[in-house]
Amino acid sequence: MTTIETTHTTNGVIGQRLLRKEDPALLTGEARYTNDLQIPGALHLAVLRSPYAHAKILRVDLSRALEMPGVRAAYSGADLADLWAAPMPCAWPVTDDMKNPVHYPLATSTACYVGDGVACVLAETDAIARDALEAIEVDYEPLRAVVGLEDALSDEVVIHPDLGTNKSYTWNLLVEETEGAVEAAFASATYTVAERYVQQRLLPMAMETRAVAAVPQPFGGDITLYSSTQVPHILKVMTAITLGIPEHQVRVVAPAVGGGFGSKLNVYAEELLCVALSRKIGLPVRWNEERSENSMATIHGRGQIQNIELAADAEGKLTAVRVRLLADMGAYLQLVTPGIPILGAFLYAGVYHIPKAYDFSCTAAFTNLTPTDAYRGAGRPEATYAIERAMDALAREVGVDPLEIRRRNFIPTEAYPYEAFSGLTYDSGDHDLAATKAAEMIDYDGLRARQAEVNVPGSTKRLGIGVSTYFEMCGLAPSRVLASLNYGAGGWEAATVRVLPTNKVQVVTGTSPHGQGHETSWSMIVADKLGVDPADVHVLHSDTAISPLGLDTYGSRSLPVGGVAVAMACDKVIDKAKQIAAHQLEAAVEDLTFEDGSFSVQGSPDRALPLAAIAFAAFTAHNLPDGLEPNLEAQVSYDPPNFSWPFGTHMCAVEVDLETGKVDLITYVAVDDCGVQINPLIVDGQVHGGVVQGIAQALYEEAVYDVDGNLTTSTLAEYLVPAASDVPSIITGHTVTPSPTNQLGVKGVGEAGTIGAAPAVINAVVDALKEFGVTDVPMPASPLTVWNTLNNARANHSSGGTS
Amino acid sequence: MEISVTVNGVKHTAEVEGRTLLVHFVREQLGMTGTNIGCDTSSCGACSVHLDGEAVKSCTILAVQADGTEITTIEGMAGADGTLHPMQQAFMENHGLQCGYCTPGMVMAATSLLKENPNPTEEDVRLGLEGNLCRCTGYHNIVQSVLAAAKA
Ligand code: FES
Ligand code: FES
Numbered sequence: 001m002t003t004i005e006t007t008h009t010t011n012g013v014i015g016q017r018l019l020r021k022e023d024p025a026l027l028t029g030e031a032r033y034t035n036d037l038q039i040p041g042a043l044h045l046a047v048l049r050s051p052y053a054h055a056k057i058l059r060v061d062l063s064r065a066l067e068m069p070g071v072r073a074a075y076s077g078a079d080l081a082d083l084w085a086a087p088m089p090c091a092w093p094v095t096d097d098m099k100n101p102v103h104y105p106l107a108t109s110t111a112c113y114v115g116d117g118v119a120c121v122l123a124e125t126d127a128i129a130r131d132a133l134e135a136i137e138v139d140y141e142p143l144r145a146v147v148g149l150e151d152a153l154s155d156e157v158v159i160h161p162d163l164g165t166n167k168s169y170t171w172n173l174l175v176e177e178t179e180g181a182v183e184a185a186f187a188s189a190t191y192t193v194a195e196r197y198v199q200q201r202l203l204p205m206a207m208e209t210r211a212v213a214a215v216p217q218p219f220g221g222d223i224t225l226y227s228s229t230q231v232p233h234i235l236k237v238m239t240a241i242t243l244g245i246p247e248h249q250v251r252v253v254a255p256a257v258g259g260g261f262g263s264k265l266n267v268y269a270e271e272l273l274c275v276a277l278s279r280k281i282g283l284p285v286r287w288n289e290e291r292s293e294n295s296m297a298t299i300h301g302r303g304q305i306q307n308i309e310l311a312a313d314a315e316g317k318l319t320a321v322r323v324r325l326l327a328d329m330g331a332y333l334q335l336v337t338p339g340i341p342i343l344g345a346f347l348y349a350g351v352y353h354i355p356k357a358y359d360f361s362c363t364a365a366f367t368n369l370t371p372t373d374a375y376r377g378a379g380r381p382e383a384t385y386a387i388e389r390a391m392d393a394l395a396r397e398v399g400v401d402p403l404e405i406r407r408r409n410f411i412p413t414e415a416y417p418y419e420a421f422s423g424l425t426y427d428s429g430d431h432d433l434a435a436t437k438a439a440e441m442i443d444y445d446g447l448r449a450r451q452a453e454v455n456v457p458g459s460t461k462r463l464g465i466g467v468s469t470y471f472e473m474c475g476l477a478p479s480r481v482l483a484s485l486n487y488g489a490g491g492w493e494a495a496t497v498r499v500l501p502t503n504k505v506q507v508v509t510g511t512s513p514h515g516q517g518h519e520t521s522w523s524m525i526v527a528d529k530l531g532v533d534p535a536d537v538h539v540l541h542s543d544t545a546i547s548p549l550g551l552d553t554y555g556s557r558s559l560p561v562g563g564v565a566v567a568m569a570c571d572k573v574i575d576k577a578k579q580i581a582a583h584q585l586e587a588a589v590e591d592l593t594f595e596d597g598s599f600s601v602q603g604s605p606d607r608a609l610p611l612a613a614i615a616f617a618a619f620t621a622h623n624l625p626d627g628l629e630p631n632l633e634a635q636v637s638y639d640p641p642n643f644s645w646p647f648g649t650h651m652c653a654v655e656v657d658l659e660t661g662k663v664d665l666i667t668y669v670a671v672d673d674c675g676v677q678i679n680p681l682i683v684d685g686q687v688h689g690g691v692v693q694g695i696a697q698a699l700y701e702e703a704v705y706d707v708d709g710n711l712t713t714s715t716l717a718e719y720l721v722p723a724a725s726d727v728p729s730i731i732t733g734h735t736v737t738p739s740p741t742n743q744l745g746v747k748g749v750g751e752a753g754t755i756g757a758a759p760a761v762i763n764a765v766v767d768a769l770k771e772f773g774v775t776d777v778p779m780p781a782s783p784l785t786v787w788n789t790l791n792n793a794r795a796n797h798s799s800g801g802t803s
Numbered sequence: 804m805e806i807s808v809t810v811n812g813v814k815h816t817a818e819v820e821g822r823t824l825l826v827h828f829v830r831e832q833l834g835m836t837g838t839n840i841g842c843d844t845s846s847c848g849a850c851s852v853h854l855d856g857e858a859v860k861s862c863t864i865l866a867v868q869a870d871g872t873e874i875t876t877i878e879g880m881a882g883a884d885g886t887l888h889p890m891q892q893a894f895m896e897n898h899g900l901q902c903g904y905c906t907p908g909m910v911m912a913a914t915s916l917l918k919e920n921p922n923p924t925e926e927d928v929r930l931g932l933e934g935n936l937c938r939c940t941g942y943h944n945i946v947q948s949v950l951a952a953a954k955a
Contacts, residue, residue, distance in 0.1 A: 019895055026903025027891040027910065029837015029877035036836035127822075207841045207849060207904040207938045258839070258904030259938050291842040515902030515939050685898045685944060692941030716846035716936065724929040724942040753941075 013528040014744075017681035020520045021534075022513075031256040034211035034228045035288045042213060042284035043072055045274060046129035048119040048136050049296065050111030053145035053368035053709025054159065057109055057138060060119050064135040070128035073281065074121045074136065077106030083276040085244030088332070089267050091234075091488035092339035098169040101160040101366070103332040105269035105276075111140070112159055112331035113368050114710055115296025117269055122277060126288060145368040145709035149305055149326045152365040159331065159366045168329050168338060168364040173345050175421050177356035185320030185357045189311035193393040199304040199382045200779055201328070201703035202696075203713070204375045205721050208258020209294040213286035214274035223279060224251045227271050230260040231552040232512055234335075234489065236544045238267040243276055250275075254542040257514030261693070262374030263298050264514070265554040266335045270297070295714035300703055301375020303328035304341060308348065308386045311357075316398035316405050320357035323348045323386070327364040330371035336378075337371055338364055339487065343379030343473075343555075346422045350387040351431050351469050351647055352409035356421045368709045374554060376693050377751040380473055381758060388468040388759035392766065393775065401448075402467045402763065403439060407432060410469075417740065426645045427747075428737045430673070431469060438467075438649040438671040441733050447653055455771065464654045464768025468759040472646035472674075474556035474748035478639045491639060493557070494549035495565035497526060497573050498633035501619035503612035505530065505537040507569075510550015511562035512542045516750065517682045518558060522566050524678050525744065529570035530611060531597025549637065556646070556748025559678065564742040565638035571743075572634030577614040580632075583625040584617065585609060644739050644747040648672040650691070650756035654764040661787030663699055663765055671733040672752050676745035680734070683749050688730045690753020696722050697754075698761035700780050720780075773797040806870040810835070811879030819866040826850045828866035829876060837877040837907050841936065848935030851908035851915075852876045858915030860934070877907035880914075890914045890952045899948030901939035909935050913949045922953060 025031040050057075060076035081104070088103040106117045119136050123129035146152050146159055152166040159166055176182060186192060213226040223245065229235050232252040240247035257264065270287045278285040289297065304327050311320040327341040341362045348360060395405035410431040411418050418426040439445070444465070451463045476482060477491030496508040507522050523537035540546050553562075574594055581599035582589040585607050592599050600608035614632065617623060621630035652668040670687050677683045700720040704713045713719040720726075730753075738745030758779065765777050765786065774793045778785055807816045810833060817832055829835050829852070838861060841849035850861045853875040880888040887895065890910050900906040909932065916923065916931040923931065928949045929942070937945060 020898065022903070023895045023900060024887070026900055026906055027877075027887060027894055028881050029835070029907050031903055032836065033839070033904065035840075036830075038834065205938055207847065207902070207936065208839070209841070257902065259902040261938070291844070291847075517901070681898045685901060685940060688941035688943040689901065689939045690941070692943075693938075715844040716842040717844040721936050721938065723934070723936060724932045724946060727942060729925070729946070730941060730943050 013524050013534060014676070014678055015680065018520060018524060018534060018679055020517050021523065022517060022519050033208055033256045033258055034213060034226050037213055037226060037255065039213055039215060039284045039286060042286045043122040043124065044126040044129040045270065045277065045285050045287040046121050046126070046133050047117045047270065048133045050114060050116045050118050052111055052140055052142050053114050054143040055111050055140035056143065057107060057111060057118055058141055059139040061137040062119065064137070065121055065132040068128065068132050068135060070124040071132045072122045072124065074119065074132065076119045077104065077108040080106055080276065081108060083280065084242060086242045088269065089238045089242060089335060090333040090337065092336045092486065094171050094338045094342050094486055095169045098338060099163045099165065099167065100333050101163060105272045113370050115370055116331065120273060122285060147367060147369065147705055147707060147709050149328055149365055149367065152367050159368060166366045168333070168366060170361060170363045171342055173358065173360040173422070175356050175358040181357040182320045182322060182359040185311045189319055190314040191312040191316060191394060191397045192309060193390055193397055194309045195390050195393050197306045197386055197389060198778055199302040199306065199385065201303040202301040202375055202701050203295050203703050203719055204261045204263035204298065204301055205719065206259035206261055206263055209289040209291055210264065210268065210270065210298060211288045212271050212274045213284060214278040215284040216278045216282060218282035222249045222251065223275060224253060225271065225275055226253045226255060228257050228264060229254050230257065230264040230512055230514060230554055232542055232544055233510060233550040233552050235267055235271065239272065239275055242272055251545045254512050260514050261376040262301065262378055262554060265374050266299060291716060292714045295719065296370055296711055299334055299373035300330065300370050301372060302382060303372045304382050306382065306386045308390045310390050310394055312394055316394060316400060316408055318349070318352050318354045318409050321349050321354060322359040325362040327362055328369065328372055329364050329366050330369045331366060332371050334371045334373045337373045340372065340374055340379045342485065344383030346424060347380055347383035347471060347473060348387050349421065350384065351411060351429070351471055353411045354421055358421050369705060376690065376754045378555065380751065381694065381755045384468065384470045384755045385759045389763065392763045403435065403444065406435065406467065406469055425642055427642060427739045427741050429645060429647050430735060430737050431647060434647065434671045434673055434735050435469060435649040437733055437735055438651045438669050441671065441731060442651045442653070442667060442669040444651065460658050462656045462658060462768040464656060464764040466652050466654070466760040466762070466764025466767060467649065468756050468763060469649045470647060470756045472556060472748060472752045472755055473643055474646065474751065475560035475640055475644040476555055476557065477561060477643065478641060489551065491561065492637050493551055493562040493565045494635065494637045495562065495569045496633060496635040497566065497569035499573060499611065499615040501616050503532065503615045505532055507537060507539045507566055508547045509539060509541045509562055509566060510547055510552065511558040512552045513558070514553065516553065516558060517679070521559065521678045521682060522563060525563055525566050526570055529567055530573070556750040559746050560644040560739070560742060560748050561638060561640055563678065563746060564640070564744055565636045567744055568638055569634045569636040572636060573632055576634065577611060577632055579625055579628055580614050580617055581609045584623060640741065642741050644741065646672065646674040646747040646749060646752055648752060648756060650760040652760050652764050654761065654768055656765060656768040656786060658790065661783035661790065663781055663786060665695065665728050665761065667731070668728055669731045669733065670753060670756060671735060672749065673735045673737050674749040674752065675739040675747040676736060677734065678746065684732050686749045687732050687753045690751060691730050691757045692722060692727050694754040694757020695727055695761055698758040698779055698781060700726065702780050769793070804867050806867055808869050809873045811875055821867060823866045824862050825864040825866050825869050826861035829861060835876055835878050839904055839907060841904065846936070848912055849905050849908040851911040851935065853911055853915060858912045877910060880910060889955050893948040893952035893955060897944050897948040897951055899940065899945045905935060905937040909937065909945055913952065916949065917953055925950065
């Protein structure tokens with residue numbers, strides 16, 4: 001692996017807790033989300049959704065809807081069939097023989113999940129459009145719904161008959177030093193564990209639901225698509241392809257976006273409908289998602305059944321890992337649906353050293369439920385959950401403390417850069433340091449001592465302590481590695497840095513922030529590199545007319561790819577400015593140094609020119625070196641040499657009430673190492689939010705379906721997104737192990753919290769109940785679930801004891 | 804139906820439908836889009852405004868019910884000279900927002916909370932903001948913001 005020296009902190013901007021530039025607009029109501037845009041003459045789209053999880057569409061009668069005042073048009077799926085040049089895109093065909101059902105924005109013959117669009121209305125107001133949906137008559141022939149994964153794989157009912165099966169694919173990763181290594185390791189292991197875990201379906205629940213507005217220019221031919229999306233650039237390409245519109249006439253804008261967490265990393269039916277219908281009728285068309293619609297029409301996360309087996313030697317050191325995964329795709333494959341479990345495929349050995357004895361296989365199946373896709377962490381929280389829960393199981397087998405079993409297996413610091421069993425190179429890490437720091441912060445030994453004191457017969461509460469250690473694996477790259485995984489796009493990012501004549505700086509980034517504070521962080525990178533005030537830097541993004549090149553924001557990629565691209569563009573600007581400075585100072589380029597925003601001749605510091613003077617000179621172009629182009633700007637497309645590997649340790653303590661089953665999270669410590677931190681204020685915020693989403697999976701959230709495939713948790717009254725009163729303060733700590741693969745030494749941080757949290761919490765709950773023989777508590781560990789688990793364990797325990 | 808409401812100090816007289824919610828009136832008829840909508844079950848608090856000085860969820864009230872009242876929305880919080888309200892300032896200084904979508908509602912709910920309880924504990928703040936959901940911040944910095952504003 002090539003290593004790159006870290007070259008920042010010329011003026012100390014990097015590392016400051018700078019307040020965010022984004023905030024004043026957001027705090028005052030000035031920011032405009034998609035649904036805030038005022039678009040004269042826009043018609044409102046409403047989508048009629050199937051009330052059946054699986055049904056033939058026999059007849060769609062729009063006549064009554066069309067008669068209603070204010071309704072301008074109404075269409076069935078069949079009516080729109082000729083608008084689509086290609087089906088909805090799936091960009092990640094993980095295997096060559098993957099089955100991918102044809103999927104159009106509205107279903108034509110069969111509705112495949114509750115929420116599948118079957119018809120739509122255009123009307124003068126949103127209220128009229130939604131009222132008109134009730135006047136549409138659809139005759140359905142209900143079919144049996146396939147709700148469970150095992151049911152799906154039985155193929156008793158095949159959801160997409162043309163595919164012949166509900167199985168989408170099986171993807172294998174078998175790595176063995178010599179053939180049969182995994183078998184042999186299990187055969188000769190001193191300890192083995194075999195665990196089964198369920199990753200319940202989750203609803204991403206960004207606070208802003210999706211919204212779309214398409215504004216056509218009927219005579220000019222151009223079209224602007226406003227969407228609450230994380231991926232304006234990907235959406236532009238996919239809109240052009242699926243609708244057969246010349247790409248150069250499509251502009252996509254993501255206005256202020258109210259959170260995404262992966263759910264807005266997609267190409268959705270409503271985006272394509274708005275564009276297609278606005279072109280068809282020559283008027284702007286907009287759509288705004290209601291919350292209960294969002295629960296069904298926006299992708300879900302997780303939805304996996306995990307079987308994990310570990311083999312270990314007499315000291316409890318891992319000798320092999322075997323994983324069998326069943327993944328729920330839902331009814332169709334959305335943009336990266338099939339790839340989500342594969343993103344976790346490399347992480348089932350966690351942060352531990354294992355020999356080349358790894359056997360992973362994932363089988364993915366269709367069900368009559370909302371499609372799954374990326375949700376914060378996307379495959380990596382699932383993998384981390386499995387290995388971290390299984391490590392606790394191993395600790396129980398070996399009879400050592402959970403922290404000790406981890407220490408025995410950590411990849412040693414001196415092994416970095418570390419070539420893993422999979423062939424991937426992990427850039428840098430110090431797992432023991434992060435674990436030691438977390439243990440100190442939470443007073444691990446003190447907690448264990450207290451646990452021994454308080455967990456006694458007679459007490460109605462039990463204290464439990466949970467540990468998890470993790471890798472985040474983010475900034476997927478380089479592009480050729482993504483090609484080897486069959487991913488349909490690259491892993492690069494683009495940036496332009498432009499020094500304006502008056503020495504103010506414009507940055508154009510291909511990332512598309514929606515809460516992450518890129519405007520602030522990118523300004524800090526530029527300020528650091530160019531020696532300007534961060535306030536003098538303006539960051540432009542999320543509009544493909546302004547930022548034509550980019551791959552957007554997801555997978556914690558923005559800083560390690562997009563932020564590094566900004567730094568590299570600054571380097572190019574400095575190189576060009578240096579040539580102008582050398583020319584004007586009549587010195588050799590090699591003799592110039594650039595520091596604190598000024599070029600000076602080595603050895604004669606009085607011969608100097610500030611960047612401001614060069615910027616103006618580049619603009620007037622009166623006196624430039626021969627052949628040098630005017631203006632001071634540079635563009636970079638950066639394809640990183642490797643993934644980045646943030647890591648950390650989370651620890652928490654819970655108190656479980658034995659009488660009610662209620663889990664009280666008493667304290668939570670997160671030690672994250674994301675390399676060099678540009679803005680620790682923002683890093684902490686990312687960790688807080690991430691951890692709470694992980695806690696939410698562990699304790700509160702689940703998309704619950706009944707046997708007919710109806711989602712019974714479709715509102716925020718039923719789906720328990722935690723409130724402030726449901727979660728504790730998060731104590732954050734950091735270690736800093738710079739990444740050697742980029743000049744800033746940075747790694748990603750957006751998903752770390754979510755990845756670390758769920759296993760830490762459930763390990764703590766299981767730890768609290770271990771004396772009763774509890775070895776697993778399903779997520780979410782609601783009072784009822786905990787209570788049932790405890791009572792079953794007690795019953796087994798006592799019957800086991802007397803037999 | 805004709806209603807007359809004072810919003811952020813300006814009196815508006817307008818014709819509204821009986822079924823129009825206050826949040827839609829403010830957003831669509833008055834064009835003040837700072838107040839957000841996050842749910843359809845009055846669960847999220849994104850739509851919180853002050854009605855005669857008290858925080859209410861504007862999706863739970865009909866516009867006609869607001870006839871004759873004084874309403875403050877997020878647009879009315881900062882000074883005319885651009886100075887942020889102390890609560891907005893506290894959110895900024897404590898990184899109490901990320902995507903900002905819950906923020907207008909949080910700021911309105913939090914100012915109302917401090918009016919009732921000027922010296923809250925962390926527990927008081929967490930309980931007091933129970934009706935306002937945030938998906939980004941994990942609440943940690945929102946709570947810090949409110950505690951800081953109480954001290955300011
Ligand atoms: S929009 Fe009013 S409470 Fe959610
Ligand atoms: S800041 Fe995004 S929902 Fe609260």
